[in-house]
Amino acid sequence: MIVSTGLTLAYWCVFVASMLPIVCAGLAKWGMFGKARRDGGYDNHLPRTWLASQKDWRARANAAQANSFEALPFFIGAVIIAHQMNALQVRVDLLALAFVLLRMVYILLYVANQASARSVVWAMALAANIALLFV
Template identity: 65%
Template sequence: MNTLHIAHFTVAYWCVLVAALLPIVCAGLAKYGADRFDNRDPRGWLARQTDWRARANAAQANSFEGLPFFIGAVVIAHQLGAAQTPLDLLALLYVLLRMFYITVYVAGLSTARSAVWTAGLLVNIGILFLGYR
C-alpha cells in the first residue's frame, strides 16, 4: 500500500514565513507616501532618505541580517525533536519582538530598539537550544 505523507507546517514554520516577510514590510514603510520614489534606482533613493524613512530602511537591512539565524534555529530545534509547544511559543515571541523592534526603530527610540534586539537574540538562542539534550 502506498502511503501519502503530508507535511505538517508547525506554528514555528509559519513564523519563519512571517519573519521572512518583515523586511518587505520595512521597505514598504520606507517608501510609503514618498512623492518622488525612484523605482529605477530604489537603493540609491533609499540611501538618500533621512529620519524615519532611513530608519525603516535600516530596519529592513537588520531584518534580513537576523533572518538566517532564526531560520536555522527553528530548523535545528525541529531536527533535534524539541517540544513543539515551547518551540511555537518562542518562535511567536521572536516574531512579535521583531515587529516591536521595527516599530521602535522607525520611531527613533534607540535604547528601546537595542533592548528589543537583545531580547530577540536571546529568544533565538533559546530556540536553538530547545532540543538540546
C-alpha cells in the same frame, strides 16, 4: 473550515519573519510612489540610491529592513535545528512566536527613533533565538 498545511506555528513564524524586511521596505517608501522623481518621489530606476538618500524615519525603516534580513538566517536555522532535534513543539512554537513579536516591536521602535528601547528589544529577540536553538 480550517485548512491544515502541515506547518507548525514555528514554521509560520519563519514565513512572517521573512516578510518583515518587505514590510520595512514598503514603510520606507510609503506615500512616495505617486510623487514625481524630480520632486523626491520614489525612484524605481535607482531604488537603492533613492533609499540610501532618505532621512529620518524613512532611513530608519530602511535600516530596519537591513537588520531584519540580517536576523533571518539565524532564526531560520534555529527553527529547523529545533525541529530536527525533536524539541518540544510547544516550546519551539512559543519561542519562535516571541522572536517574531519582538522583531515587530523592534521595527516599530526603530522607526519611532527609540534607540535605547530598540536595543533592549533586539537583545530580547536574540535571547529568544538562542533559546530556540538550544531548546
